[in-house]
Amino acid sequence: MEGHATAVDLRDVMIRFGEFTAVKSMDLTVGETEFVAVVGPTGCGKSTILNTVTGLLKPAAGDVRIFGKPLAGLNDQSGYMLQQEGLLPWKTAQDNVGLGLVFQGRSVEEARERARPWLAKVGLRGFEERYPHQLSGGQRKRVAMAQTLIMEPRIVLMDEPFSALDVHTRRLMHRILLDLWQADRRSLIFITHDLDEAITLADRVVVMSAGPASRMVGDVRITLPRPRDVSALQTTDEFVALYREIWSLLGAEVEKSYATQK
Ligand SMILES: Nc1ncnc2c1ncn2[C@@H]1O[C@H](COP(=O)(O)OP(=O)(O)OP(=O)(O)O)[C@@H](O)[C@H]1O
Incomplete structure (x- = not known):
């Protein structure tokens, strides 16, 4: 594992909703500078795992440690970016980016001051005064990304953040995210x-089995060198070999998941 310290450490975590066991046993470790993608069939418990890392869900069994300490209550070291970006429609891009700072008690002026460079970092200089409905889907995602990262969480959690975007915009988002992540x-x-997305971005791809009662079935190190050229990467032999290796695990689980949902 890369990174000197372990940021997230889930050991034999079980998540239940009443009598329903969503996740039977999940082990997941993520280093303090490590990018880990989690893939698995629909309903296998991916969001459930993220909600466990945030402290929103309590495991029925197992251990959750954040930077070595057992997680009690909410994880205040994490920042969460969801699929639905959740921007406030009545606030401008810069006020949406600064929202978390205002919630923390900073003045609106300070929040705006600090939001502006973040908008520039995600390529939205000049868009400060736009409202969400005046932005494209990809631009709204960039605002949401800045809104998450401005808080400088030590652990960033992203739940299918780009799944609603077209393939070209998604690739642009990959480039922006990798640049930001590599800088800090x-x-x-x-x-x-999306397995292509997982391999393009991550240091490791973790594969979960079909649910219910899912578990980890694979943890593959992505050896592709960084910085990565997201447009050229996917046709390289190394990428294709990694895709095959991971799909040999994931494909079987996706088939199982189809079979139970027919
Ligand atoms: N609050 C809840 N109450 C009951 N069951 C739940 C709850 N939240 C999630 N589940 C169930 O737990 C399982 C895992 O859900 P989760 O949303 O984590 O899956 P996922 O892998 O993120 O799915 P998808 O890929 O479709 O987004 C599913 O069977 C889901 O129906």
Whole structure:
């Protein structure tokens, strides 16, 4: 594992909703500068795992440690970016980016001051005064990304953040995310259905089995050198070999999941 310290350490975690066992036994470790993607069939418990890392869900069994300490209550070291970006429609891009700072008690002026360079970092200089409905889907995602990262969480959690975007915009988002992450490496857990996306971005791809009662079935190190050229990468022999290796694990689980949902 990369990174000197372990940021997230889930050991034999079981998550239940009443009588329903969503996750039977999950082990997941993520280093403090490591980018880990989690893939698995629909309903296997990927979001459930992220919610466990945030402290929103309590495991029925097992251990959750954040930077070595057992997680009690909410994880105040994590920042969460969801699939639905949740921008406030009545606030401008810069006020949406600064929202977390205002919640923390900073003045609106200070929040705006600090939001502006973040908008520039995600390529939205000049868009400060736009409202969410005046932005494209990809631009709204960039605002949401800045809104998460401005808080400088030590652990960044992303739940299918780009799944609603077209393939070109998604690739642009990959480039922006990798540039930001490489400039200031954090522990990052990225949930996706898209194996190309997982391999393009991550240091490791963790594969979960079909649910219910899912578990980890694979943990593959992505040896592709960084910095990565997201447009050229996917046709390289190394990428294709990694895709095959991981799909040999994931494909079987996806088939199982189809079989139970027919
Ligand atoms: N609050 C809840 N109450 C009951 N069951 C739940 C709850 N939240 C999730 N589940 C169930 O737990 C399982 C895992 O859900 P989760 O949303 O984590 O899956 P996922 O892998 O993120 O799915 P997808 O890929 O479709 O987004 C599913 O069977 C889901 O129906």
